Amino acid sequence: MSAYQREILVRFAHCDPGGIVFYPRYFEMINGIVEDWFEDAVGVSFSGMLFHRNLATPTVHFDVDFVARSAMGERLTFFLTVERMGTSSFDLRHVGTCHGEERLRCAQTLLFTDAKAMKSLPIPDDLRPRMERYLTGG
Template sequence: MTFQASRRVRFAHCDPAAIVFFPRYFEMINSVVEDWFSDVIGLDFNRMHQQLGVGVPTASLQTDFTAPSRLGEVLVFSLTPQEVGRTSLQLIIEAHCAGELRLRNRSTLVYVDMTTGRPIAWPDDLRQQFTQLLED
């Protein structure tokens, strides 16, 4: 199952040439991941971090930037889970504008205990949700 979220390119995202400064894409990607966890998985980051004491830091990012994005454009991000491991989750995230691919990202998140910072196994309910999404 693919999750979609739109992000308008704001002045704060841009360099002096009025195109997205590449680190700002990673902030947008992270916001899409956060929305996916909240809207699709039903586990918002506040509850995850503050109440459950767990997190999903990014362990790996591989990104291809295929075309520039400009101030005022609306990017449509799509997030598709690819693979679930014992403690990790791999996602493919793409951004398009008017049908044109702007970036393709492969992110690996790791489920960690916030107290120790060490990876822990996904709980069965989350693993089942991820597996169902992979099958859909």
């Protein structure tokens, strides 16, 4: 098992007037990390899935713990692992840190769907083994 890793600079746009990350912005960061993981590690872009394969992966569940605040100018390191793979859905775990200090923990469930019909589809056979490289095994 390996974790996909991505660093994000906390920008002005991520923050409230006090200069700390406004919590909805974490969801934008996480979505960006998922998109990057699909492109960099799984080998298919979100645009390719949507426009060429008619696939979507909507989030159907989030469970988040905001452990400590993050401030503008900090660099957050996010780690993504796959916790479970079902027939159509899969669970991701995200941990956000700054200099080794945990800032955020998130469990996310996504579902493969037909993008037009919005009905669940099995995880594509060509993507499953690439996703499984990030499976924690438990």
